[in-house]
Amino acid sequence: MPDDLPPNSPKGQHPNTGAHFATRMSHGGRAGTRVHGFVNPPVHRGSTVLYPSCAERGSINARSLEQVMTYGTAGGPTHFALENMIAEIEGGSRALIVGTGLAACTLPLMAYLNAGDHSLVPDSVYGPTRRISDGMLKRMGVETTYYDPQIDAAGLQALMRPNTKVVYAESPGSHTFEMQDIPALADVAHAQGAKLIMDNTWGIHHFQPFTKGVDVSVQALTKYVGGHSDVLLGSITVNTPEDWAIIAGAAREVGHYASPDDCWLALRGLRTLAVRLKAQEAAGLAVARWLDGRPEVLRVMHPAMGSHPQHALWKRDFTGACSLFGVVFDPRYTVRQIDAFVDGLSLFGIGASWGGYESLALPTTNYITRTATRLDVLEGPTVRFHIGLEDTADLVADLEAGLDALPR
Ligand SMILES: *Cc1c(COP(=O)(O)O)cnc(C)c1O
Secondary structure, rough: OOOOOOOOOOOOOOOOOOOOHHHHHHHHOOOEEEEEEEEOOOOOOOOOOOOOOOHHHHHHHOOOOOOOOOOOOOOOOOHHHHHHHHHHHHHHEEEEEEEHHHHHHHHHHHOOOOOEEEEEEEOOOOHHHEEEEEEEHHHHEEEEEEEEEOOHHHHHHHOOOOOOEEEEEOOOOOOOOOOOOOHHHHHOOOOOOEEEEEEEOOOOOOOOHHHHHOEEEEEEEOOOOOOOOOOOOOOEEEEHHHHHHHHHHHHHHOOOOHHHHHHHHHHHHHHHHHHHHHHHHHHHHHHHHHHHHHEEEEEOOOOOOOOOOOHHHHHHHHOOOOOOOEEEEOOOHHHHHHHHHHHHHOOEEEEOOOOOOOOEEEEEHHHHOOOOOOOHHHOOOEEEEOOOOHHHHHHHHHHHHHHHHHOO
16 A cells, blocks of 8 residues: 555554444544644545656556556545445445446446346336436346335246346335345345345445345445535445456446545545434434324334334344435325425425435425336325434424424
């Protein structure tokens, strides 16, 4: 490692020695005493990297899979500090930072799938991931079958084809929050040599993908890692040198890159991630339970609540929850009435994304696509809630006033 690379703790030791999550988020990826004594690594911006001789420039090519600085697109110290932190959060060996969460979802699909291949994607997948499967991947000769996110091993086995190279998973599913039996899916995929790629954005560190059979784990760092609704980034984490070569090679072919300024913001977000997540997990559950007790609400879709149909899977595989969940309102209300309720809230913003410090409410009825399963989720109008860092009592009062104003 070149000397100007920030070490991962003030004393220059990698902190992954059994310390708790909050401690590791505080001590990882720091500059220590190397940068004039400043705690944090600086933002290293750059395209050209200079070498003292042609021979040294030439010798670097053989080390392209290492964290060496060859050119801006290959990353610099700010990228590498964040990559190391994300790899550690997910329990993988290497992580790659890309410009958006969506880029993190799409790059592994492009990397592992060839013309004539087949992939299996859950019907509850993040919408834009469905878009590339039906768009660019299809155009390039890759066929996608959407499957019921609640499928069991036998069901997935029945959908596997000789050319199935990727099983994609996302647990819980976008907008509808179905939990998936990841270890069971992994067994089926691996029996045939297929890769299991998982979108772990909801899980963050509460789901450890590589102990559950996942080969490639992607996250939108835009969400809780950024944490302040001011940065877009994605991560792709793997746990073998072979997978790293495939992912890093594909990123280089396509030209993926993330701004070091954004990596710096994500590193800053990581310092408070543990405390934010803990507070937001508790607040999210409190608001979800309160909503569950209201007569206007048919059901709440929160995997950490006992009423969730796959709560047992969450309990088995996750160590916690984030503060994103869905609500199905009573079918006696129209989408227009629920839209008016959301419009009337004063503390909940209306908008995409989540994981920031501010609460959001997003009507989702028209965002849910199903091609393999029935739209059972739509007994009534649906709203996705993200609970931020406001006082829970204020959020509940805001919701209460809105619900009380709905027709009886
Ligand atoms: C937001 C999100 C993404 C994409 O992240 P962007 O940074 O907005 O591109 C991917 N997967 C899931 C589950 C998401 O919620």
